[in-house]
Amino acid sequence: MSTATTAAAPKMIAFTDAYRLALDEALGSDPSVFLLGEDIADEEGGGIFKVTKGLSTKYGKHRVRTTPIAEEAIIGAAVGAALAGMRPVAEIMLMNFVTVAMDQIVNHAAKLRFMSGGQTHVPLTIRTRTGAGGGTAGQHSDMLEAWFAHVAGMKVVIPSTPADAVGLLTACIFDDDPCLFIEDSMTRSVTGPAPPPGHRLPLGRANVVRVGTDVSVVSYGRPVKDALVIAERLAGEGISVEVVDLRTISPLDSDTVLKSVAKTRRAVVVHEAPRSFGVGAEVAARIQEHLYGELAAPVLRIASRDVPVPFAKVLEQEFLYKPSAIEAAIRQTLESRGRRG
Amino acid sequence: MSTRAQWGSEALLGVYRKALLIQLVDERMRSLLSSGRMAAVYYSPRGQEILAAAMGVHLKPTDYLVTSYRGVHDQLAKGIPLRLLCAEYYGKATGACKGKGGPMHITYPANGIMVTTGVVGGGLPIANGLALASQLKDDGRVTLCCFGDGASNIGAFHESLNMASLWKLPVIFLCQNNGYGESTRYEKATAVRHIGERAASYNMKGVTVDGNDPQAMWQAAADAVDRARAGEGPTLLEATTFRFMGHYFGDPGAYIPKEEYAAALARDPMPICRASVLKTGAATEAQLEELAREYTAQLDDALAFALDSSTPALEEIDRDIYAQGAFA
Numbered sequence: 001m002s003t004a005t006t007a008a009a010p011k012m013i014a015f016t017d018a019y020r021l022a023l024d025e026a027l028g029s030d031p032s033v034f035l036l037g038e039d040i041a042d043e044e045g046g047g048i049f050k051v052t053k054g055l056s057t058k059y060g061k062h063r064v065r066t067t068p069i070a071e072e073a074i075i076g077a078a079v080g081a082a083l084a085g086m087r088p089v090a091e092i093m094l095m096n097f098v099t100v101a102m103d104q105i106v107n108h109a110a111k112l113r114f115m116s117g118g119q120t121h122v123p124l125t126i127r128t129r130t131g132a133g134g135g136t137a138g139q140h141s142d143m144l145e146a147w148f149a150h151v152a153g154m155k156v157v158i159p160s161t162p163a164d165a166v167g168l169l170t171a172c173i174f175d176d177d178p179c180l181f182i183e184d185s186m187t188r189s190v191t192g193p194a195p196p197p198g199h200r201l202p203l204g205r206a207n208v209v210r211v212g213t214d215v216s217v218v219s220y221g222r223p224v225k226d227a228l229v230i231a232e233r234l235a236g237e238g239i240s241v242e243v244v245d246l247r248t249i250s251p252l253d254s255d256t257v258l259k260s261v262a263k264t265r266r267a268v269v270v271h272e273a274p275r276s277f278g279v280g281a282e283v284a285a286r287i288q289e290h291l292y293g294e295l296a297a298p299v300l301r302i303a304s305r306d307v308p309v310p311f312a313k314v315l316e317q318e319f320l321y322k323p324s325a326i327e328a329a330i331r332q333t334l335e336s337r338g339r340r341g
Numbered sequence: 342m343s344t345r346a347q348w349g350s351e352a353l354l355g356v357y358r359k360a361l362l363i364q365l366v367d368e369r370m371r372s373l374l375s376s377g378r379m380a381a382v383y384y385s386p387r388g389q390e391i392l393a394a395a396m397g398v399h400l401k402p403t404d405y406l407v408t409s410y411r412g413v414h415d416q417l418a419k420g421i422p423l424r425l426l427c428a429e430y431y432g433k434a435t436g437a438c439k440g441k442g443g444p445m446h447i448t449y450p451a452n453g454i455m456v457t458t459g460v461v462g463g464g465l466p467i468a469n470g471l472a473l474a475s476q477l478k479d480d481g482r483v484t485l486c487c488f489g490d491g492a493s494n495i496g497a498f499h500e501s502l503n504m505a506s507l508w509k510l511p512v513i514f515l516c517q518n519n520g521y522g523e524s525t526r527y528e529k530a531t532a533v534r535h536i537g538e539r540a541a542s543y544n545m546k547g548v549t550v551d552g553n554d555p556q557a558m559w560q561a562a563a564d565a566v567d568r569a570r571a572g573e574g575p576t577l578l579e580a581t582t583f584r585f586m587g588h589y590f591g592d593p594g595a596y597i598p599k600e601e602y603a604a605a606l607a608r609d610p611m612p613i614c615r616a617s618v619l620k621t622g623a624a625t626e627a628q629l630e631e632l633a634r635e636y637t638a639q640l641d642d643a644l645a646f647a648l649d650s651s652t653p654a655l656e657e658i659d660r661d662i663y664a665q666g667a668f669a
Contacts, residue, residue, distance in 0.1 A: 034477065062477065068507065073500035076466015077473055080484075083455050084405070084474030103497070107460050108467060116448035117439030118661040120455060152662050176664040204668065251668030 013194040015187055018162035019051045019127070022169035023089065025198070027059045030087060033173060034063040036074055037091025037127075041066040048093060049129060049188060075101035075126065079109050079178075082124040087173055095130035095182065096139045109178040110153030124179070125172040131185040131222060131272060132320055138308040141185070143221075143273035148180050149250035149282075155179040155203055156249040160224035162192040167201030168247060175203055184222050206253035208260060212242035215266040215333050217326065218257055218283055220246040223270045223302075226323040234330065241330060249279055257283060258290050265296040266333035270326055275303035297336035300329040348556055350621035352398070356555045357618045358632065359394035363414045364611055365636050366423070369644070370413075370430070374590050381430045381444050385586035386414035389517055391610045392552030392580040393418040396485060396515060396562040400453075405471040405484040407456045407464040410445040411517075411584075415487045420452040423643035433650035440653040441661065453482075461522075462495035464488060465514065469501050472510035472575075483569040484512045491522025493536045499543075502577060506543040511569035513562075514577045517552065519584040524596045540577035552580025553610035555617065585609075 013021070026033045035055065039048055044066050046053025056064035067074050071092055078088035092098045098105070105126070113121045132141040149156045155177055159165035165183075172179035209224065210231050217227040224245045231241035244260050246253065261267045267287055269280040280301040287299050305319045346352055367387050373379035386393065389411075397418025400406075408415040416426065421437065429436030430444050437449050445459040455471060458464045468486030475482040492498055493516055505512050516536045520527050533539060540547025546568065550561040558580060565576035583605040587594035594602075618624050624632075659667035 068500070068503060070500040070504060072497050073466050073469065073504045076497065076501065077470040077504065080407075080455075080467040080470020080472070081474040081477075082470070083467070084471050084478075086474045086477065088470075103460055103463050104466055107463060108456070108458065112448075112456065113663070114661045115438060115442035115446040116450075116661075117437065117441050119438065119448050119450050121664065152667075155663070251663070 010193040012191040013162045014189050014191045015162050015165055015183065016049065016051055016189065018165040019169060019183060020053070020055070022166045022173070023052065023055060024058070026087075026089070026170060026173045027055060027063060030174075032085060033087045033089065034065065034081070035089045035091065036065040036067050036078060038067055038069050038074075038093055040064055040091055047091065051127075052091070071097050071100040072104055075104040075109070078124050078126070079104055079112075079122055082122045082178075083112070083120050087123050087125075089125045089127060089173055092126060092128040094140050095128045095144050096142050098126065098128055098144065105148070105154070105178070106151050110151045113177070114153060121176055122178045123176045125169070125181055126179070127169070127181045127183065129183040129185050132304065132309045132316055133186045135311060135313065135316065136185070136309075137311040141309040143271070143304075145180075145182060145249050146273060146278050149252075149279060153178065154250060156182070157203060157247065158182045158221040158249060159247065160221055160245050162190075163195035163199065164201060164207075164247060166195045167199040168203070170200045171203050174200070179203070182221070187222060201247065204248050204251045204253055206256040207245045207247050208242060208256065209245045210241065210243040212240035212264065214240045214264055215268065215330050216242045216244055216257075216260040216264045217268050217270060217330065218244045218246065218260070219270040220249060220279075222272055223321060223326070226326060227270060230323060230327045230330065234327070239330070239334065252282065252286070254286050258287065261287050261291055262294060265294055266336070267299045268302060268326065268329045268333060269299065270302045270321065272304055272321055274306045275301055276306045278303055297333035300333060302326050302329050348559055350618075350623035352559060353555055353614075353621060354618055354623035355398045356391065356394045356559060357614050359397050359418050360390040360611065360614060361629075361632060362636050363390040363393060363417050365633065365640060366413065366417060366426075369640055371586070371590065379430060381432075383444055383590040384411035384588065385584070385590060386411055388583045388585040388605070388610070389414055389519060389552070391555055391614055392515075392517060392558050392582055395555055395558035398559070399562050399566040400483070400485060402452045404482050405453045405455050405468070405475075406487070407458070407468040407471065407484065408487040409457065409461070409464055409489065409492070410459045411489065412447065412457050412487060413444070415485075416447050416449070416454055416457070419454050421447060421449050421454055423639050424646045425449060427640075427643040427647040428650050431647040431650070432652065433647055434653040434657070435646070435650040439657060441657065462488065462492040462497040465492070465497050465501035468512050468514070469505050469510055472505070472512040473508065475511055476508070481570065482511070483566055485515060486512060487515045487517060489522065490516060490518040490520070490527055490531060490536060492516070493539060494522070494530055502540070502543040502545060502575070505575040506545040509572065509574040511572065512575045513565040513569055514575060516577065516579045518579050518581045521584070521588070521597070523588045526596070535579060537577055537579035545575055545577055547577045547579070549579040549581065552582040553608065553613075555614050
């Protein structure tokens with residue numbers, strides 16, 4: 001390990017290491033934090049994706065607990081421990097497996113604060129992972145964030161950079177409400193600048209990652225990077241694209257989105273989840289509800305296809321949202337420019 | 342090992358005192374519902390008073406309770422204040438849950454009443470978590486998880502018992518087997534003769550006891566609480582009983598054979614327990630009448646409090662969604 005701090009290039013960190021860093025710092029700073037999930041202790045390999053590698057050795061198997069393959073029991077145990085004042089972080093290996101624990105999440109974690117009249121609350125974090133592109137087909141790849149965003153009481157968070165991953169996961173762990181933190185399967189080795197020590201980001205706040213004036217691209221997770229690449233390319237043509245990263249799906253930061261679109265008057269909403277009944281529909285609805293008369297073009301959605309995630313590479317790529325479609329949508333909104341002058 | 346009191350006439354009276362309160366509250370609730378003076382979803386515990394009382398006497402206020410929609414007997418045994426209970430049944434702002442949970446979600450953490458769930462089997466995984474927190478904090482609390490025979494057929498039961506045994510959690514799974522899951526007879530829904538036998542699959546202590554027998558139930562409850570308290574792990578305690586008022590309030594119960602009902606009524610645990618109390622001399626008829634008057638006065642006060650209370654302010658709908666309130 002180098003101790004030099006004079007180098008100009010920032011230290012880089014991969015997503016997997018970012019998740020681990022947040023967990024490590026939380027475990028180190030607060031004895032009420034503990035982790036539970038399948039295979040997560042070092043004897044079992046530190047998790048199938050190695051996010052928790054080293055943590056059970058450092059903090060003990062009682063605080064980094066390997067569980068049976070029993071998602072309902074995992075989430076329920078986390079809910080109960082949270083009710084008793086702990087800050088559990090439950091790992092559900094893949095997002096499709098979260099469906100096995102829906103009763104615990106939807107009927108209990110999300111609602112106990114309200115149903116108890118505020119007498120109890122559930123400071124629980126569920127980490128899970130998903131995303132298409134790796135050939136894991138219909139039961140290991142789904143983006144289900146809209147399901148959980150639809151339930152009052154849940155917070156749903158998706159980072160787009162390793163530094164954001166640290167800041168947002170830390171925020172989830174120390175938040176007093178149940179948070180679903182979604183990690184992308186395909187970018188776990190992708191690196192980005194490391195965050196400063198103790199990095200924590202506010203939940204429920206979007207981030208304008210690139211300032212522009214002609215059109216707003218509203219996105220989250222993996223497609224944010226695609227949007228930034230496209231924005232950079234279009235800047236060469238004199239097209240100024242603003243990119244808004246939601247960071248938190250629910251509660252949705254309408255203010256930041258509306259402020260951006262009020263300025264640009266055009267919006268393209270992009271996500272990896274299937275198009276229909278998705279987060280894009282909610283964002284588009286809020287934009288038109290507030291800015292109908294101001295818009296210079298219809299709000300467009302770019303998303304994946306409304307089909308199960310296929311296995312064959314060609315079909316999987318056909319399923320996924322396409323960066324070229326994001327670019328085409330941006331251009332399409334600009335073609336409406338003449339209508340309102 | 343144990344420092345607890347021994348079974349005797351005083352212990353019997355202790356059980357009966359709690360059971361009598363449950364009986365009186367239940368009678369009043371049904372009277373209010375049937376006369377139209379209360380409108381609430383209600384699942385009567387009539388017939389299951391003794392088992393709840395015999396468990397309740399062994400618990401401390403700091404111990405945790407997770408129960409289900411048929412849970413008023415468990416909540417009363419754990420010390421839910423009557424005013425908070427009644428006001429919640431009326432959906433008032435002064436209710437335990439500010440009128441936002443209702444009868445199916447009674448919560449009162451001050452006495453350890455942590456969750457009342459409306460989902461069959463939904464409480465077992467959470468009970469493990471409460472017990473896990475106690476184990477991690479070494480706070481000496483035990484968690485009581487109450488559910489019915491129907492819940493023993495749902496996946497969460499099996500996942501939870503396995504995890505509880507694996508981690509030796511200080512939890513008591515009290516299965517109140519009243520013979521029917523909603524309208525379906527036990528034998529038509531459950532493949533084993535006794536639910537207590539299911540503990541063997543999880544290397545857990547399993548006990549089946551007559552939940553209507555105060556002494557047997559008191560002893561079994563004491564053993565399970567002691568085991569949990571001593572760090573020796575969980576118990577599956579099946580308490581057999583009978584519910585006299587069907588699944589939900591107003592359930593005609595046509596699915597219960599008349600002979601079975603008549604036989605159960607002949608063994609109604611409440612008059613039997615009362616007769617035992619009198620026989621042992623722990624209390625006189627006059628003393629029990631006085632106790633009933635005392636409870637009735639408390640109940641009158643609680644119901645008057647509930648009726649006098651305001652309904653929740655409309656702003657309450659936006660509170661307690663998140664720590665910060667609600668979001669657009």
